Amino acid sequence: MTTPAAHTTAVPGTTGAPGTPSPPKELSDLAVMIGGQGGDGTLTVSDLLGRYFRKRGLYVYTSRNVLSRIRGGHADASIRASREPTAAVKADVNLIVAFDKEAAEIGRAELAPDGAILYDSSSFQLEGADTVGFPFATLVGGAVGQPIFKNTAAYGAISVMMGFDHAQTRAVIEERFAKRGGEALQKNLTALEIGRKAALETPGLADRWHVADGDAQHQILTIGNQAVALGFVVGGGRFFAGYPITPATEVMEYLMRYLPAFHGVVRQAEDELAAINMIIGASYAGARVMTSTSGPGLSLMTEGIGHAGTAEVPIVVADCQRVGPSTGEPTRHEQSDLAHLAHLGHGEYPRLILAPGTVEDCFEMTVQALNLAERWRLPVILLLDQALCQNTTTAEPYVLKGVEVDRGVRLSPEEVLKLETYAHYKFTPNGVSPYVPPGTPGVLAQVTGNEHNEMGHVSVNPVNRVKMMDKRMGKLLHVEPELPVPHMFGDPQAKIGIIGYGSTFGPIREAQGILEREGIPTRFYNARTLFPVPTKTLEPFLASVGAAYVVEHNYTGQFEDLVRGALPQHYQKLRSIRKFDGNSFRAPEIVRAIRGGSKA
Amino acid sequence: MTTSVKPVASTWCPGCGDFGTLAAVKKAVAEVGIPPHEVVLVGGIGCSGGIHNFIETNGIHALHGRLLAQAVGVKLANPELTVIAAGGDGDGYAIGMGHFMHAFKKNASLLYIVMNNETYGLTKGQASPTSQVGFEGNVEAPFDAILTALSIPVPNFIARTFSGDPKTMTQVFVEAIRFNRANRGFAFVEDLSPCVTYNDTFKDWRARVVDVATLPGYNPSDRQTTFRLCVETMQAGKIPVGIMHRPPAVDPKEPGLELKLLPDKIGPARADIGVESNRAAYEKLLRAVA
Numbered sequence: 016m017t018t019p020a021a022h023t024t025a026v027p028g029t030t031g032a033p034g035t036p037s038p039p040k041e042l043s044d045l046a047v048m049i050g051g052q053g054g055d056g057t058l059t060v061s062d063l064l065g066r067y068f069r070k071r072g073l074y075v076y077t078s079r080n081v082l083s084r085i086r087g088g089h090a091d092a093s094i095r096a097s098r099e100p101t102a103a104v105k106a107d108v109n110l111i112v113a114f115d116k117e118a119a120e121i122g123r124a125e126l127a128p129d130g131a132i133l134y135d136s137s138s139f140q141l142e143g144a145d146t147v148g149f150p151f152a153t154l155v156g157g158a159v160g161q162p163i164f165k166n167t168a169a170y171g172a173i174s175v176m177m178g179f180d181h182a183q184t185r186a187v188i189e190e191r192f193a194k195r196g197g198e199a200l201q202k203n204l205t206a207l208e209i210g211r212k213a214a215l216e217t218p219g220l221a222d223r224w225h226v227a228d229g230d231a232q233h234q235i236l237t238i239g240n241q242a243v244a245l246g247f248v249v250g251g252g253r254f255f256a257g258y259p260i261t262p263a264t265e266v267m268e269y270l271m272r273y274l275p276a277f278h279g280v281v282r283q284a285e286d287e288l289a290a291i292n293m294i295i296g297a298s299y300a301g302a303r304v305m306t307s308t309s310g311p312g313l314s315l316m317t318e319g320i321g322h323a324g325t326a327e328v329p330i331v332v333a334d335c336q337r338v339g340p341s342t343g344e345p346t347r348h349e350q351s352d353l354a355h356l357a358h359l360g361h362g363e364y365p366r367l368i369l370a371p372g373t374v375e376d377c378f379e380m381t382v383q384a385l386n387l388a389e390r391w392r393l394p395v396i397l398l399l400d401q402a403l404c405q406n407t408t409t410a411e412p413y414v415l416k417g418v419e420v421d422r423g424v425r426l427s428p429e430e431v432l433k434l435e436t437y438a439h440y441k442f443t444p445n446g447v448s449p450y451v452p453p454g455t456p457g458v459l460a461q462v463t464g465n466e467h468n469e470m471g472h473v474s475v476n477p478v479n480r481v482k483m484m485d486k487r488m489g490k491l492l493h494v495e496p497e498l499p500v501p502h503m504f505g506d507p508q509a510k511i512g513i514i515g516y517g518s519t520f521g522p523i524r525e526a527q528g529i530l531e532r533e534g535i536p537t538r539f540y541n542a543r544t545l546f547p548v549p550t551k552t553l554e555p556f557l558a559s560v561g562a563a564y565v566v567e568h569n570y571t572g573q574f575e576d577l578v579r580g581a582l583p584q585h586y587q588k589l590r591s592i593r594k595f596d597g598n599s600f601r602a603p604e605i606v607r608a609i610r611g612g613s614k615a
Numbered sequence: 616m617t618t619s620v621k622p623v624a625s626t627w628c629p630g631c632g633d634f635g636t637l638a639a640v641k642k643a644v645a646e647v648g649i650p651p652h653e654v655v656l657v658g659g660i661g662c663s664g665g666i667h668n669f670i671e672t673n674g675i676h677a678l679h680g681r682l683l684a685q686a687v688g689v690k691l692a693n694p695e696l697t698v699i700a701a702g703g704d705g706d707g708y709a710i711g712m713g714h715f716m717h718a719f720k721k722n723a724s725l726l727y728i729v730m731n732n733e734t735y736g737l738t739k740g741q742a743s744p745t746s747q748v749g750f751e752g753n754v755e756a757p758f759d760a761i762l763t764a765l766s767i768p769v770p771n772f773i774a775r776t777f778s779g780d781p782k783t784m785t786q787v788f789v790e791a792i793r794f795n796r797a798n799r800g801f802a803f804v805e806d807l808s809p810c811v812t813y814n815d816t817f818k819d820w821r822a823r824v825v826d827v828a829t830l831p832g833y834n835p836s837d838r839q840t841t842f843r844l845c846v847e848t849m850q851a852g853k854i855p856v857g858i859m860h861r862p863p864a865v866d867p868k869e870p871g872l873e874l875k876l877l878p879d880k881i882g883p884a885r886a887d888i889g890v891e892s893n894r895a896a897y898e899k900l901l902r903a904v905a
Contacts, residue, residue: 235904245904249897251888254692273900277893278886280691280876284684285717292681296688299675300655300696301884304688322678413901418890437619452884453655453673453689454696458619461668463676470620472668 039178039225040129043098046105047173048125050091050118051135053084056166059191060112061092063170065236066187067179068096069409072229075236076521077407078104078599083261083345089117098229102373102408102521106601109224110176112169116141131223133172135165147220149213155206164206171210178222181211234409239399239518240307242374243333244269245413246381247305251420252331253279254297254304256290258312261345262401263335266307287312291319291332298328299462301452303385303422307333310343310352317360320394322464324364325487327440327448329388331381333397335404336517338597347597348401350517350568356396357546357577363484365491367391368546369499370398372520374410376543377403382418383499390423390497391490392447398545400568402518402599424449431458438469445493446486491547499543501552506536511609512560512588514553516542516574518599519566525602530609537609545574548581557585564609566592566600625669626662632808632817633663633730635778640699640728641670643788647796649697657686659702659711662737663730663808666701677702680711683718683727687872690723692884694873697796698725705735708744708758715760719767722800724871726791729760729803730778732810740813750814759849760805761859765842770862770869772802777856778809779821787858798871799862807854826857835861 047064049057058079065075073096082088095105111122113134119141126132126145134141136148149172151165167188174184188207192200214220244266247255255274257267270281280297284290287308294304308316313334323330336352338344356368369384371377381397388395426449431437439460441448448469451458461471466483468474505513505527515523520541527537540556540563542549557563557578563585565575572591579586592608594600627633644654651672658667660679667674677685677700686700707715707729718727733750735741742753745760764773772794776784784806791802807824809816827833830844835858848855873880890897 237904241904245901248900249890249893251890253883253886253888254688256688275876276896277888278877278879278881278883280883282687282691285713288681289684289687289714289717292678292684293688293691296657296675296677296685296690297692297883298688299685300689300692302692302886303883303888318678319681326675413904415890415894415897415901418897420888420890432617434617437617439620452693454653454693454884456650456652457617459652459671459673461620461674461676463674464678465676471674472620472623473665 039222041227042224043227046093046095046108047110048091048093048108048122049112051114053086053088053090055114057090058092060166060170061094063187063191064094070183072232073097074100074231074409076101081346089115091118098227103525103602104599106603154209158209159202159205164202167203167206168210171207172214175211175214175221176223178225231409235412236407237374237410238405238407239374239377239403240265241269242377243381244273246378248273249418250382250385252303252305252385254302256282256284256293257306258284258287258290260309260312262337262404263307263309266333287315291316294330295319295323295328298330305331309335309337310339321360321362321364323394324366326462326464327392329392331384331388331395331397333399336400344597348568348599349595350400353545353573365488366394366396368396368398370516370543370545372517372541374408378413380499386421390421391494393490400517426451428455431455439471440467440469442469442486446490501543502541504539506538509536509538510561511537512563513537513539514542514563515566516545522600522602522605523566526605529602529606548577550581554582557582557588562590563588564590564592566605568594570595622669622671626665628812630811632778635781636730636806636808637666637669639781639784639788642785643792646789647792654697655689657682657700659706661703661706663703664706680706683714686725687721687723690725690873692882694877694880694882700725701728704729704731704745705743718801719764719769719771722769722872724795724798724800724873726795726802729805730808731805732808732814734810734814736810736813761845764803765838765859770866771800773860774858775805775856777807777820777824779817798874799865800871820854823854824856825853827855828857836863
């Protein structure tokens with residue numbers, strides 16, 4: 016920025032505003048980071064910008080960096096808007112909006128070379144040619160009597176700097192505050208104009224950028240946790256029990272709104288032990304069930320999941336991973352539960368681990384998880400991560416197309432009465448015994464986590480034990496053709512392979528685009544079934560590439576380990592790209608690692 | 616006729632108090648007239664928790680301490696089922712204490728029977744939460760479930776019975792099951808059920824039990840008085856038994872949890888979850904996401 020050190024302006028208290036007018040720079044992929052103390056209204060600015068960008072047909076992706084506390088402390092949000100679909104945080108930020116010094120300090124490292132920092136100079140000053148300060152709180156406090164509207168004033172200043180359409184800028188405020196009533200709306204509109212005036216009266220500030228329009232107006236705005244909740248409802252899920260835990264809680268909160276209209280029940284349990292056992296009881300009684308949790312809750316549920324595995328009670332557990340172990344970093348991103356889940360619990364029992372990579376996947380695969388759980392009468396883990404669960408993204412509207420409910424072998428009262436004998440744990444070729452819900456006239460069942468015979472009676476007979484183990488564990492072989500297949504992207508002839516799952520989907524796809532433009536073709540294996548390890552598709556993939564980069568948010572390479580164990584013939588091809596600092600991957604990090612031929 | 620699971624012979628020691636409980640449960644279910652397929656017995660872990668194997672009903676054997684959570688899940692999934700959870704004092708008052716306290720608060724209409732023998736019998740006689748001071752080196756005060764239950768202001772059914780008096784026990788179970796079936800909420804019965812092998816208290820308890828209904832001022836809907844009567848009885852070296860709390864009438868504000876959540880009593884297990892039958896409502900739900 017070419018800003019004179021001393022700048023005179025009509026706006027009192029303005030410091031260091033940029034200078035010479037130049038033609039606006041066209042942005043077709045931009046990021047704004049807004050930071051401040053909790054209660055500064057940073058999320059409102061992000062929300063307003065998101066609404067505006069969506070009106071202009073852009074794809075939007077928002078991530079939040081909040082601390083595990085209710086009020087106070089630094090919090091920031093970053094919003095990306097682009098003409099192309101994206102599900103990744105942008106590596107460089109065009110504009111930082113700072114309501115505290117920390118926002119500028121944290122954000123500066125990611126500021127684009129021609130980026131700017133817009134800040135509220137009411138209470139602090141920032142140095143630097145790329146900074147521009149307005150005393151938003153003071154100006155707004157004087158005009159509407161409430162400094163809290165400073166965030167809307169900042170939105171006004173941004174609208175000038177980015178050359179927003181004025182009518183649509185105002186329309187966003189009207190939509191956002193319509194429900195709050197006339198006074199709140201008027202104050203926000205006043206604050207908006209204060210922010211605009213300040214920016215307009217500062218030479219060289221207006222139209223620094225021009226934001227390109229897109230054609231994604233039809234897209235919805237959603238998060239993975241909402242997709243899981245909706246998938247649960249349309250997939251026939253009717254009983255949910257959970258315990259509040261970041262970043263999983265929204266699943267329960269959405270279901271509290273959705274389920275009562277469908278004869279459904281949502282219970283906030285006294286702990287995760289109760290939650291997992293409540294869904295086991297409800298599933299035994301014939302309901303489609305799920306719980307959602309994160310690391311610490313998952314640890315408490317582990318005994319219950321094993322019980323469901325051996326008692327053959329179908330359950331779905333959504334694990335929204337965060338930084339662990341122990342309390343770790345509750346609000347931060349990681350993918351470090353897979354090793355635990357693949358070997359979950361004492362003893363041995365079959366479980367499936369599915370990993371959606373997008374919100375569309377979250378919706379679709381929650382339905383699949385419910386079907387698989389009931390068809391095969393075993394626990395299914397839906398492996399999610401903080402970024403996928405909580406980052407807001409534009410997406411295609413949710414539709415019912417393709418949604419099917421398949422409950423497996425579930426006998427009607429008429430079918431049961433035709434049987435000579437009903438055995439709840441009957442041995443069958445594929446290990447799945449026909450299910451009859453309790454309350455069905457004429458038949459009884461015993462269900463237990465003790466080793467049992469076909470009738471459900473406790474048994475320590477060695478012959479029966481072996482047969483029962485074969486029955487349960489054999490499901491893992493028989494279920495294989497029904498498991499979600501990987502999504503493949505990129506050049507089928509490429510010698511560089513990339514393996515990733517969960518929210519690494521977005522950054523990997525973006526990295527593929529960058530590499531492609533540099534003339535480096537890649538092939539991306541987006542794993543959607545993680546356990547049992549999908550060797551049928553992974554083997555030919557690994558055979559086809561010279562090297563495969565496994566992209567994961569953990570220290571030890573948990574999926575890489577599983578792949579190496581299942582396909583040892585390809586171990587020399589595996590390369591690691593790992594990140595465990597609490598933040599999700601930025602595409603250039605993956606690009607750099609692949610360019611450099613990273614090896615663990 | 617389809618053949619399905621039949622009860623097996625019990626694994627209890629001859630003379631165990633749990634035989635009395637089992638007999639009383641069977642009689643009570645028959646007297647209320649519930650067909651076996653409509654009953655789900657949720658068993659805990661420990662000698663007493665095996666009870667679901669010895670009776671002709673449906674059964675689910677829960678994890679140690681988690682029988683109440685599973686029982687609540689069963690009841691809320693299908694409110695038409697009669698749900699009886701039964702386990703021991705270790706299961707309910709030690710590892711399962713969190714769920715025990717919350718069961719009163721949740722107030723789902725199910726019967727919870729704790730067969731209290733003041734010891735961990737199956738693991739060979741360790742002290743339990745209800746063990747007296749001095750038993751197997753126990754230095755902690757015994758936990759009293761009835762005083763605890765009385766202190767929770769929810770219109771639950773609360774009683775204590777003695778396995779040495781199966782006739783009264785049957786009557787109490789009948790009342791409790793009827794209370795549940797009227798969707799009036801949670802029923803808790805602590806049954807004093809001696810372990811003849813590790814803590815044979817039959818004689819001692821028979822000499823010390825006092826039916827609170829025989830005490831002056833007794834009123835089963837007045838928990839404050841019952842609490843005082845229990846404390847006074849205990850201070851006199853006796854053991855209070857009988858119906859400790861029974862709300863006088865249906866409380867429209869505090870029905871069983873299943874009725875609050877599922878007024879039509881269809882519930883998750885019996886809901887039609889077909890995509891076609893829900894299409895219009897599903898599409899409306901999905902369209903609302905903008």
